[in-house]
Amino acid sequence: MEKAKFSFKGILQNDGWRSNVVITINDNGFTTSIDSNNKTRNTENFDGYAIPGFQNAHSHAFQYAIAGLAEVHDISHTSDNFWSWRESMYELALNVSPEQMEAIATMLYSEMVRHGYTNVAEFHYVHHDKNGKQYNNLSEMGSRLISAAKTVGINITLVPIFCQKGGFGKAPLEGQKRFITPTIEEYLQLLEFGKNDCKEYNGANIGIGIHSIRGVEPKDIAELAKTGPRDIPFHIHISEQLKEIEDSIS
Ligand SMILES: [Zn+2]
Numbered sequence: 001m002e003k004a005k006f007s008f009k010g011i012l013q014n015d016g017w018r019s020n021v022v023i024t025i026n027d028n029g030f031t032t033s034i035d036s037n038n039k040t041r042n043t044e045n046f047d048g049y050a051i052p053g054f055q056n057a058h059s060h061a062f063q064y065a066i067a068g069l070a071e072v073h074d075i076s077h078t079s080d081n082f083w084s085w086r087e088s089m090y091e092l093a094l095n096v097s098p099e100q101m102e103a104i105a106t107m108l109y110s111e112m113v114r115h116g117y118t119n120v121a122e123f124h125y126v127h128h129d130k131n132g133k134q135y136n137n138l139s140e141m142g143s144r145l146i147s148a149a150k151t152v153g154i155n156i157t158l159v160p161i162f163c164q165k166g167g168f169g170k171a172p173l174e175g176q177k178r179f180i181t182p183t184i185e186e187y188l189q190l191l192e193f194g195k196n197d198c199k200e201y202n203g204a205n206i207g208i209g210i211h212s213i214r215g216v217e218p219k220d221i222a223e224l225a226k227t228g229p230r231d232i233p234f235h236i237h238i239s240e241q242l243k244e245i246e247d248s249i250s
Contacts, residue, residue, distance in 0.1 A: 003027045005043040012051040023050070053118025058235075060123055061105035061145055066092050082241055090175030093126050098135075098144050101126070105148035113154050120154055123209055123235060125161035125179045127190060132177030139193035146197050146204045155203040159235045160194045162187040162224065163211035168247050179211070184220055188228070207233035214244045 007022045011034070022043055024033045037043075070088035096104070105122075112120060122145050128134055137143060142158050149156035162181055166173045172180045181187045191208065198204040208228055210216050213236075225234065239245060 003029075005040065006050075007037045007043050007045045008048065008050045009046075010049045012049070017049075051116075054116050056112055056117050056120040058123055059108070059120050060125075061108050061148070062092065062096050062101055062126060063089060064108040065096070065100075065104045083243070087175075090173075093178055094130060094175060096126065097130075098140055101141050102144035102148050105145050106151050109148055109152040109154045109156075113152055118155060119157070120149065121157040121159055121207065121233070121235065122149075123159050123161060123237075125163055125209075125211060127160065127181065128178045130178070132180070137193060137197070138190045139197050142194045143197040143200070146201050149203060150201040153203070155205075156201070157205045157207050157233060158194050158198060159207040159209035159233070160187075160190050161209040161211050162190075162220075163215040164217060164220070165215060167214045184224055184228075187224070191229075205232070207235055209234075210236040212237040212240055212244065213248055 003024075003026050005022050005024050007020075010017045010019045011021055011023070013034075018034070020037045022035050022037045022040070023031055024035070026032050066088055070085045109120065122142075124142055124145060126141050127138070135141070139158075139160065142160055146156060146158060161179070162184075163172075163176070163179045164182055165171060165180075166176055181190055191206065195206045198206050208224065210221050210224070213221070215237075221236075228234075
């Protein structure tokens with residue numbers, strides 16, 4: 001059913017700008033037609049331009065809670081860098097509850113929608129409880145992110161992240177205990193729970209995610225790429241940090 005008509009000075013399409021158009025949308029908010037503006041009645045006029053919704057291809061929603069708190073570079077913190085920022089992030093990651101995860105994500109996704117984002121890929125790695133134990137629903141935290149996206153009305157691709165260790169040849173750090181999944185088999189279980197949670201929202205999809213080349217054994221990255229599901233996105237932090245690249249070749 002036709003719901004509303006909006007006219008714009010111009011809209012951006014695949015083949016460039018199109019001037020002076022009317023967009024008709026249905027009850028679900030989907031565009032059903034784009035026509036030249038013939039000044040019909042019942043059209044809401046916008047004296048401006050419209051562009052398609054943005055895609056946020058890489059989100060760690062819980063980090064929104066420390067935005068602005070860990071990027072202080074005063075004179076006494078000259079050694080601050082990604083790795084000192086990470087300490088603040090771990091402190092938050094160790095303490096965030098499922099309820100807080102959902103609240104933070106709801107706030108963040110609301111901001112995304114307000115600024116024109118219609119899709120978010122959530123690179124999600126806080127899987128376990130505060131003691132590092134699995135929740136009954138292995139994807140409890142992921143389900144909170146889906147729930148937040150549903151509340152807000154943004155599409156989400158949940159990407160549960162496979163992270164095995166603390167760096168090249170290093171055991172996981174205490175601050176990483178909520179992130180760790182030791183084997184491919186356990187990761188595929190986590191992925192399956194996440195996939196199941198996606199059924200709760202028709203705007204939700206699942207993807208495969210590797211934390212980084214420092215977080216997962218190369219042979220397991222290759223194995224998962226070869227034998228894991230092939231019909232969903234595959235996401236990785238690749239070449240994320242200079243130190244990581246240096247470590248990878250030393
Ligand atoms: Zn990231």
